[in-house]
Amino acid sequence: MTSTATTTATSTPSGLDDDQRANLDAAIDDLDAGARTWSALSVGQRATLLRAVRTAVAATAEEWAHTAAASKGLNGSHPLRGEEWLAGPYSVLGALDAYVETLYRLADGRNPLEGIRIDRAPGGRARVHAFPLTGLDKALLSGFTGEVWLEPGTTPRIARATAGLGQRTPAESGGVGLVLGAGNVTSIPVLDVLYELLAHNRTVLLKVNPTQDALVAVYEHAFAALIEPGFLRIVRGGGDVGAYLTGHQRLVHVHITGSAATFDAITWGAPGSATTRRRRENRPQLLKPITAELGGVSPIIVVPGEWTQADLTFQAEHIATMRLQNCGHNCIAGQVVIMSSDWAQADDFRAALRRAYAKAPERPIWYPHSDDRMQQANDDYPDALVLGDRLLVEIGEEDDPTALQNTEYFAPVLGVVAIPGTGQQFLDAAVAHANDKLQGTLGANLLIDPATQKSLGTGFERAVAELRYGSIAINAWTAFGFITPTLTWGAFPGNTLQDVGSGIGVVHNALLLDRVERSVLHGPFRPFPWSLPVVSGGGRFTILPKPPWFVSARTGAVVSEGLTRFRANGGAVGLVKTLLQALRA
Known part of the structure; x- marks a missing residue:
């Protein structure tokens, strides 16, 4: 959405010229209007919209995986190219399916946790048995189970009463938020966008990391159903664009996937005496809430x-x-x-x-x-x-x-x-x-x-x-x-x-x-x-x-592609062929 600076544009203290600032402000204008439209949609309409997004993601899955692999130096015959099928379109398709199921339940007046077992984990915690929930996952991913443990003191009754987050009150707008996208895994930025929309009722300005500039066209095709009504805008840029947006008064929230150093620079400012003083006095430079996923050892x-x-x-x-x-x-x-x-x-x-x-x-x-x-x-x-x-x-x-x-x-x-x-x-x-x-x-x-x-x-x-x-x-x-x-x-x-x-905070969380x-x-x-x-x-x-995500899986690339195509379009014959290849891993 940003444009190249013209030779006559004037520079600003943020490092951006007037045209760049105007384009970013225009994107936020669109998202402001989109926030009002989003608040007017029923939960059922939102589910239908996500179904349209799913169709587009399925259609772009091959381009997505190939573009991502090429950007990381994996040619068409590299044995690890299957990583980009699983970590890209496969992950997003699965998330869309799960969110749609949650939205349909809410639209029907049912609870997102209806039929899902909740018991007690050690320490008196409520434990939601959140995976697998479909027959397909039980079959293809047999042996794997997953639980979400809630904070101590959260009872099963409270878990059910609060499940749904922002979709329990869809007419209450969360405003416009900023997502600073990760640069390493191609599904992360768009999964973060979906969570902002659904958990918090926020329309989203996504700034992609420069390492993923090649994916912007793919994202724009795959998420056109969110872009056209003003629920999502995607911009490119480096640290100067990020600095301008994190300080923008009309953006109400920041979510970042990145490093603690970047988080601290956003929250407190660049290293120096002024930043040290702000920390000591607990006066953050950032005057809006921020959530983050920052890795570790x-x-x-x-x-x-x-x-x-x-x-x-x-x-x-x-x-x-x-x-x-x-x-x-x-x-x-x-x-x-x-x-x-x-x-x-x-x-x-x-x-x-x-x-x-x-x-x-x-x-x-x-x-x-x-x-x-x-x-x-x-x-x-x-x-x-x-x-x-x-x-x-x-x-x-x-x-x-x-x-x-x-x-x-x-x-x-x-x-x-x-x-x-x-x-x-x-x-x-x-x-x-x-x-x-x-x-x-x-x-x-x-x-x-x-x-x-x-x-x-x-x-x-x-x-x-x-x-x-x-x-x-x-x-x-x-x-x-x-x-x-x-x-x-x-x-x-x-x-x-x-x-x-x-x-700070969580993402994904499709329940x-x-x-x-x-x-x-x-x-x-x-x-x-x-x-x-x-x-x-x-x-x-x-x-x-041997699972297809193992780096030692001989058929990992073809199996990962096959599983993604099956997730996207179904097809029993293709699935059987994929499973036969899996046996040769």
Whole structure:
């Protein structure tokens, strides 16, 4: 929506010329008018509108995935190009389907949680069993379940009474909000837009990150049904545009996915004496509410047990995926493996992890300034293993883990930290280590074999409750929670403007739940066929062999594309072909 400056335009203190400011102001004018139109729509009409958006997203899915892959240096034959199908159109289609279901329920006078089980989690929390909710998800993603835990003191009755958020009062406008889009994953900006519209009744000005400029045309086609009536405007630009918009008096709210440094610059100002004084006096520069998702250093807790060689190999590839998907340019990329120094299989596991980490396909390190972060990691740990385009930092007794545990490298850097203990002693110590030593509270991963989990009993449940993270994945990766729309995404509650940590607030949350504390995802420890009851050791059954999002999945690209096409358009024949390819992963 912005235009190129003319040679006669005058510059302003914000760094923008008059034409740029006028174009941004005009976009806000359109959104002001759109906010009145949005407030006049019934919930049922909004559901119909989202169905139109879904049709357009389905039609642009191929262009979306190919454009995203090309922007990250993944050519048409690269084995990891399937990431851009799952992290782009697949995620958005799933979110639209879930939101539409919630809106239709509300339009029919029903509760969004009707027919959804709510019980109690440890600590007296209400727990909403939010995934799977459809027969298709139960079949294709068998073995995976997800729960949303609400804040202590929130009863099931309160959960039902408050579900729906802004859609309970659709005529009450939330005004016009600003979304500063993420630059690393192509679904994030538009998922944030949908949440602003539906949770808060705010029309949205989306400023895309410059890394995603190539996607703007795709977004404009896919979301034309929201753009035409003035519910969404999309603009390009750098920090000067962001600074102008965050300070704009007619924008009532800011949401950002990015870094804590950017958040602090928006909230308090650029580093300097004036900013230090504002912080000391608790006088933010930003005079409007802000929510944020800001990443962190995510742990991968490996609970010792008796693992088969297949277990060691599979879970090592699982961890390699947590770090190397999207080349490590993920706010939720696993960064620190916490394992037991007393585990009898510790050496075997370390060897399997080195192999899996080294064998993953190479790809460009594409995100801006990632080379600097890689150099920083090299400087922090000059003895780290250099495995192709990535680093593996194995912390020894004489090494200082502080940098590893407090620096979100946002690049292909994986660390391993060992602490003593086995069984409950280890698990409790690992949870405390993750809570107290690692920066951030966005997501934590925990791997445990079925026999060990069963032996720990309620001690395991208590340990999970003690993890202070907004998303917890047990025998899964928290990124699966990211693409599951009925789960929530955001930091553990309690962060402030002064100490923002991994952010404030949640997104996704297609059931529109209030008072969210965290989401907890459970997955199968063993893939098919080792998930069969006769060999699973009491674990969860799944039809999935190696999941298509694994960086080691030989057919990951074709399966990811096939699943997205099925999500978009249906078709039993295509699904069968996709599942057959999945068996070859």
